[in-house]
Amino acid sequence: MLAEVDIKRLRAGAESEKLEEIDSLGVFWIPGYDDDQLSGRLRFSPTEGINLSLVGEFDNRPRTGEPLRQIVGWIGSKEVTLDDCFSRGSYRRYPGVIESRFHANRIFIGHQFDRRELEFQSVTIELAYLxxxxxxxxxxxHRMHLPGSSERPYEICFTPLDAETYPFSRGELTLGFSHLYDGDPISGINLKQFPFFKISYHRLMEFDDIRKDVGRIQSLMTLCVDSPVSVDRFILRAPDIRLKLLSGEETKQEQEVEFRAPVLRHNPPSQREVRRYDQMFLSFDEVGGLRGIVNWIENSERFQRALDSLMSTKHAGRMYAENRFLNVAYAAEAFHRITRGGSYMPEGEFSELLNRYIEITxxxxxxWLVDRLGYANDYSLPKRLRKLAMEAKSVTRPLVGDEGRWANTISGVRNKLTHLPGNESPFSGGDLNSLSESVYSVMRVCMLLECGIPQEILASKRESSSASWGADKIKSAVERVRAQMKSSRGSAEDRHNVDSP
Incomplete structure (x- = not known):
């Protein structure tokens, strides 16, 4: 039953629907005001977002810029829900009609929701490079060789793959396969296969929680494939959302509800290059298959903020080199603080000492004193970075060299960019990007280790192109920025960060 729905969907030629643009006429209204319907035009683009233009104005319209939870309607024969909307104002053309415009942050195709109803029990996703x-x-x-003939005909055989399932605390994760077969033996046959993940939950789940689980799988694949991984299709289902016939009668089959939202870095399937095994950091089997993904889903939640900051450097279409560097530095500090902690003295002893200082202040x-000393008992950034680099050294030593020297350099650059006066960065964008890649590489290993990927599997990637391609650039960048910081008229703190062992 799992694969049946998806096979039917693909047999209908839905491969071309992956994040396709929408430009459709329809009728729309605010939930609860069914008698106040307006016709209009709905447009969706992965890069431009979701925009709705209506003929006329809602009687219960929001003011310009005012948020509006939802707008529902029909486009063709499909129900739609525009979620997290806000008004972009109304315009009157003379002579002519009033046009009201709205922007939405996300759209659900297949059902009309009330905000309170955004709960589902399963999600099916197709991902780039899966x-x-x-x-x-x-x-x-393969080609066959026929004795006595110069012709070498092809023989093609297709055997549908079986689905695999693995349980986790909130449900189960399935790797399934669907396929598309069309054409005919005269003009030609087209055969394609599509793997997908399906998460089935024990109970109804809030959409935002489901989206976080999907995002964790997306992040793991990005770390492993070593390229930004986008979600091509995002299909939701719930037991009480049933497929309706044209007569309005509900069937027993669950209705597919497709989720779409604009993406920061859209890479259409037609423009993607094939990712080969030797271009990837870790394969599906090397992370432990479904079991490894489940471990990642459950354990990475703990350091979600650090992971999000790290992933921002991969999924953003454009980012200043300074921002990229600061994001990965924050990710490293936050990850170590969350997963390792670290303090100079026991917390009780530090609190007692701080209270004594407060009493005489x-x-x-x-x-001011509390602001300055509140985190004085925490590990310093150089110490946190060095400990992370030591954990990852079986893979990243060729990239970072001496871990202490590298950690002090990264910390010194971070301080220079955030704490010191001046409007321009003293470092080149190329050097900052190289240093960012070194921090990213260390964090990738540490996060994968934290979620149960064996040390020996990661260590085997030490010489791979994915793990070592930027070593020379990183080493050169470290030497240049150290020289720049030593020669600049920085603070005593800067000199300490660069020169201390």
Whole structure:
């Protein structure tokens, strides 16, 4: 039953629907005001977002810029829900009609929701590079040699692959396969296969929680494939959302509800290059298959903020080199703080010492003192970075060299960019990008280790192109920025960060 729905969908030629643009006329209204319907035009683009233009104005219209939870309606024969909307104002053309415009942050195709109803029990996703990552195929093709003939015909055999399932605390994760077969033996046959993940939950789940689980799988694949991985299709289902016939009668089959939202870095399937095994950091089997993904889903939640900051450097279409560097530095510090902690002295002893300082400090300066010393007991950034680099050294030593020297350099650059005066960065964008890649590489290993990927599997990637391609650039960048910081008229703190062992 799992694969049946998806096979039917693909047989209908839905491969071309992956994040396709929408430009459709329809009728729309605010939930609860069914008698106040307006016709209009709905447009969706992965890069431009979701925009609705209506003929006329809602009687219960929001003011310009005012948020509006939802707008529902029909486009063709499909129900739609525009969620997290806001008004972009109304315009009157003379002579002519009033046009009201809205922008939405996300859209659900297949059902009309009330905000309180955004709960589902399963999600099916198709991801960029998933087929290459799992490296499994039901298609077998080869040339045959016929004795006495110069012709070498092809023989193609297709055996549908079986689904695999693995449980986790909130449900189960399935790797499934669907396929598309069309054409005919006269004009030609087209056969394609599509792997997908399906998460089935034990109970109804809030959409935002489902989206976080999907995002964790997306992040893991990005770390492993070593390229930004986008979600091509995002299909939701719930037991109480049923497929309706044209007569309005509900069937027993669950209705597919497709979720779409604009993406920061859209890479259409037609423009993607194939990712080969040797271009990836880890394959599906090397992370432990479904079991490894489940471990990642459950354990990475703990350091979600650090992971999001790290992933921002991969999924953003454009980002200043300074921002990229600061994002990965924040990710490293936050990850170590969350997963390792670290303090100079026991917390009770530090609190007692801080209270003594507060007692002898004039009341008007006590707030300042607490701000300055509140985190004084925490590990310093160089120490956190060095400990992370030591954990990852079996893979990243060729990139970072001496871990202590590298950690002090990264910390010094971070301080220079955030704490010191001046409007321009003293470092080149190329050097900052190289240093960012070194921090990213260390964090990738540490996060994968934290979620149960064996050390020996990661260590085997030490010489791979994915793990070592930027070593020379990184080493050169470290030397240049150290020289720049030593020669600049920085603070004593800068000199300490660069020169201390």
């Amino acid at each position: 087929g290459s990552w799992i490296n499994r195929s039901g298609i077998d093709d 004039p009341e008007g300066h006590r707030g």
